[in-house]
Amino acid sequence: MRKFFLALAATLAFAPLAAHSDGPVLQESSFWAQEVNAGSLPHVQDRIPSEPLVVDLEAKGRSFGRQGGTLRTLISRTKDVRQMVVYGYARLVGYQPDYTLAPDILAAVDVEEGRKFTLHLRPGHRWSDGMPFTSDDFRYWWENVANDPDITPSGPPDFMIVDNRLGKVTFPDEHTVVFEWQIPNPNFLPLLAQASPPFIYRPAHYLSQFHKKFADPDALAEKIKAARVKSWAALHNKRDNMYKFDNPALPTLQPWINTSDKDSSRKLFVRNPYFHRIDSRGVQLPYIDVVQMTVVGGGLIAAKANAGEVDLQARGLDFPDVAILKKGEADGGKYRTLLWANGAASQIAIYPNLNFADPVWREVMRDVRFRRALSLGIDRRMINRALYFGLASEGGMSALSQSALYNDDNTHAWSMMNLAHANALLDDMGLTDRTPAGLRKLPDGRPMEFVIETAGERSE
Incomplete structure (x- = not known):
């Protein structure tokens, strides 16, 4: 299935080339010009790493952005300021459009035998308050957060334990950190690149x-x-809320800094003067100076978007809002309504519990014929037309089509409604006895019925 978003402005691109010190001539941001001229902030060449991440937009068929401006967006809860960590997507390593991983905050990563990861930091990289970002920040996390019983009573995080053995972290110099396990740990780098990553570093000075x-x-x-x-x-x-992003005093490596008053409904994020990315013209990223998040009731987001009070809206809108937004667009609204690919493999998925405590039900659910019959009994075409205006992709739960593991046969296996085939599968299981009302019976004679519970957070 696909999700729907309202979009009017492009933000930060992530299409890196190999970083190098012989890069383009750096251009000072007009946003920080007053501070630079007053001497309260260093010039841009003294703010970014000696080996910044150079983003070549033209190589990816994209155009350069223009520095400046404010992006307005809406959130329905104060805690949704954490979305800025997702939108900014500054990670030690990050996903590329083809789902490969590339260094981002890091200058490079050396991997040996899939079990030893040597992380190389960018010399001259600084936190948003101007303090150096070094291996001491990784050491602080490992020795004084992850392994401090007062702060982390449960001990080091699970991802540090492979085959019941704790990994080792060493710090050869100020720009090198080594994570090492006795056996391969293939999940380590993907974990660092996810939307909510484990922050294996902390601003020790703060x-x-x-x-x-x-x-x-x-x-x-x-x-x-x-x-x-x-x-x-x-x-x-x-x-210490690196992901929640709700402590303006906490230094960050993200593209924008939280400068908000915690009691205000309007949250402001300004560009990080020490951000490590530049475009191939020498312009420090991000292009956008200020992101303004306004907290409103969830039911007002579509109306305010329709009224032109946002520049980019990625939350609080869904398929039921398409009709009114498309109408507003057609009536002269200065926005575009777009369908945006969803990162989930399916909008809805039902998983029978194969470890259900009831032995009779457990035996039935573990039979693949039963689960296939359930899938064949779902009218995906009707759901698509009723809920998604026929714009969704119909199929079973599978890998995303962009994934190297995607198989079209898996997506469409047992996903076309076929009641005759479904009933034949249940008959083949021996579940032929029925109640007077026609409901099939379990092998022990109970009616074969169950309840699907949902939190009710989505209209589906």
Whole structure:
């Protein structure tokens, strides 16, 4: 199935070439010109790494952007500011359009035998507050967060454990970090590239003021009291929200910085002056100066989009909104209504529990003929026409079509409604007894019926 979004402006592109120090002549951002001229911010050549990530848009058939401007978007909950971490998509390694992985924040990654990963940082890379980003930030996470029993009582995260053995992390120099396991760990790099990645680094210079190992005890006690938390660990965790993105004081490597007042319904994010990407003309990215997120009721998002109060809207809209938005577009609305590919393999999927405690039901559900009969009993064509205006792709749960693992036969296997075939499969299982109402019976004589429960968060 496909999701629907309203889109009016292009934001940050990610189409990197190999980074190099002999790059294009750097251009200063007009957004930071006043600070640079006043001497409160270094010139751009002193703000970005000596080996920035050069993004060649023309090589990907895309045009260069223009620096400046504000992008307006809406969110329905304050905690949705975390979307900025997803939209910005600055990762140690990141996915390319063809689903291959390439260095992003990192300059390079060396992989040996699939079990040893040497991460090379970009010399001169800085946090959003101008402090150096080095291997000490990885060390701080490993030694003082992941392995501190007060902050992480459960111990190091699961991804650090392979075959019941904990991986090892070493720090040869300020620009090198090594993650090593005894056997291959093929999930490590994909994990770093996902929408909500494990942040295996922390701004040590900022968070250490909340850690009992480094902070002055009296000053730390005052901070705990002011934050109204019970312990230094609770305070540290409260200030350490790399993904939630709700602490404006927490330095970041993302393209935009949170500068919001926590009590305001309007959240503002300004461009990171130390962001590590430039385009092939020497313009520091991102192009957009400010992202403005306004918190509104979920039911108002479509109406406000229709009224032209947003520039890009990727949440709070769905297929039921298509008709009114397309009408507004046709009536002279200065926007375009687009269908956007969904990252999920299917809008809806029903998974029978193969480990259900009821032994009779469990035996039935584990029979592939039963699950195939269920699939053959679903009228996907009707669902498509009723819910998705016939614009969805019909099929079973499978890999995304862009994936190297995609197989068209798998997508369409057992996915065309065929009640006769479905009944024949159930008959073949021996489930031929029926109630007076015609409902099939389980082998023990109970009516063969079950309830599908949903959280009800989506109209489907």
